[in-house]
Amino acid sequence: MPTASLSVLDIPFDERPDPDEYIRAAMEWHFGPDTGSPFWLRTAETLDFDPRRDVKGVADLALFPNVTGELREVPVRDLIPQGYGADARIVGVFESGGTTGAPKRIVCLRDWLDRLTHGLSADLDGLGIPRGVDWLAIAPSGPHMVGEMVAGTAARHGGLMFRVDMDPRWVKKLISGGKAEETDAYVNHLVEQAAYVLRTQDIGVLMTTPPLLERLARHDDLIELIGEKVKGIMWGGAHMDADTRHLLRSEVFPGCELYGTYGNTMILGGATERLGLGPDEPCVFDPRTPFVTFSVVDPASGRPVPYGERGQVVMNHVSKSALLPNNLERDLAIRVPPPEGAVGDSVADVGPVAMFDDEVVIEGVY
């Protein structure tokens, strides 16, 4: 039975809970014998601490082991908190992109997706993206959560959503196999499908990845169509550097609001771009805390790096729907102070390590 203290887990969408109170309530929920999921109740027995007693706030999430590797095999029904009872409203089972091995699976419940899409839609209001216009998403659907997240956001924002499906695992396989021509052909196929929609439908919002945006930008006719129709471009799923962002804003799609998300299946959603930054500032992503929190650490010591320095991103997702704490991601980012009222870190300039020294010694004289 939910106690009074658990009600903070159902806080209205436009209110922010006290972070530590929220985390404590979540521990009660996920580790209560009647409310917790079979997975977490089982895992709790192996922990050398008691989450309900010892995890008093966001910082204590670091006590948890990173369990995301187990999500490759665990039966997904075991991930559903029992507290939802028989009428748990499941949106779907979603999987990671499989970059670091076999896909990991999570279950997404309706209350979380609603909270997520409410926040995204409110951001779009803030950017001046009109409600009631239709969307085109050139993005992974199927097992990937981003498709559902965007569809939910479009619906909440009053739009119909057209989809061009992208299989990121296949693209990764082609790229890692050195099959540049096949990769190219696949991306051209995506662009062609997007073009059919852009030509015939009144698309007000476009959602896709930075590489796809760049590929669309190879086609003057599509640049023109997007310029005529699209009011907002939401991007995510890959890194975008500050130079590209500035070019897209100033030269390629000057009439569109560009809005970045840094998403991940293991946080059941994404962090969103801080608005109002200048062209020379890197793109900063603020997670919606305390539901999603980040820290940026030195991968060797596990300790936070100083603000302004690059480190590896640790992610926590804590909602009624799911608990995925202390997940060391492969992404690197610059640690940035969070906005007023938020906890943990914000991140900037997310991406792989900058590769510079290609001047390794080679045979031949070049």
Place this chain on the structure above:
Amino acid sequence: MDFLDALGPKGPYRSRHRLTVSDVTGVPMAELSLVPRLFVTRALAALRAADTLPLEERLAALKRAGELFATGTVAGMSAEAYEGAVCRMSGSPLANVRIAVEAIRLSATDAYRNVQAARPVGAVGDWRDPYARSGTAVWIRRGDVFAVHAAGNHPAVHALWLEALALGYRVAVRPSRREPLTPYRLVSALRAAGFGPDQVVLLPTDHDAAGEILHGADLSMVYGGQEVIDRYAADPAVLPNGPGRSKILITADREWRDHLDVVVDSIARHGGTACVNATAVLVEGDPAPVAEALAERLAALPSLPPQDERAVLPVHPLEVARGFERLLLGKAAGARAWLGGDGVVDDLGDGSAALRPAVFQLDDPRDPRLGVELSFPCVWVAPWTREAGVAALRDSLVVTAITGDEALLDGLLAEPSIKNLYIGDHPTHWIAPGLPHDAYLGEFLMRTKAVIRG
């Protein structure tokens, strides 16, 4: 010099993502703007949309640009300051840089005359030519946009692509990040001399965006090691420039002592950094005396900072130099060392090191190490036999054949993988205006079209 901006179709572009380019001692010299892939896409689209300058205009502009590059002040930098800076940045000896500056000036001045040497004798340059009344071939471009992935081993690599501009191509150059200064100065000079920013661009990029340059151009030229050659071997739109593996053959009917100057010069000129430097010397008979004499002569070359007037050896940051040394000693294991057997790094004490010459002797003319080309004076000496024949000289940019055997010379000339054949006392680096380097670039850039007019 604080910033080396990209030179885009709308003018200089200073990106947020920049690379610090240092001199060989580690002192920062400039911040090089690295443009993102999207910038490349758009720059190449602008080149494609541009018109080619009329022939007379572009030739005049080329000539002006060549003079300006060689003697003028370009982007605030005098010719003298440029020569010093490029030495310190690339580690190329000053004398080497001066050779390159002259090569670029001459190429710009004579580009049109030089490229005409590649035109098939049956072709004319314009449909207005009187020959077209009775039918003729006209020499036309295979495309409009030419891209160059340039090398940093020698500034003179930038002489060649000027021919593409002369032929009316719009040109995009991706500079080497080790030595971006020469193409920066050259593109700046071309712009100052009358080429529009949508005619010739400089696009420094990291690896991520490098492929986009090839993708966006009609035809490209890339420089690199064997892996580059292999990657683009099947792509008709890419002209790869790989290792030169130039060789010298001395047969028993010639006295090798009479040709020692030419052999030493072939190995060491340009600091040994060019594809036309001799990588191997094959001797009919005992190669040991030849190797010994080469080692003695090459050992006398001084180690000096690159900007010294007397410098002849390439200089690198110490760690890079040590990398070359490790590579060399690994390859040379088991070979007889005449020079450099205990290392080639000469620490200049300021964070940089000169790479000293190396001479190794191999026993078998089929030893694959005869093709190991490194960018300093490094030579493999081996015996040559009649049985080894032409096969031992395959895959060479230049073969200097010091022999009186005409049947052998016929064989060397006929061998397709030997790109240039110099007979007798000519160094492998010999070149003259109007002659092909690795065939004429014009053969790659142009084709013929039949035309008849009424």
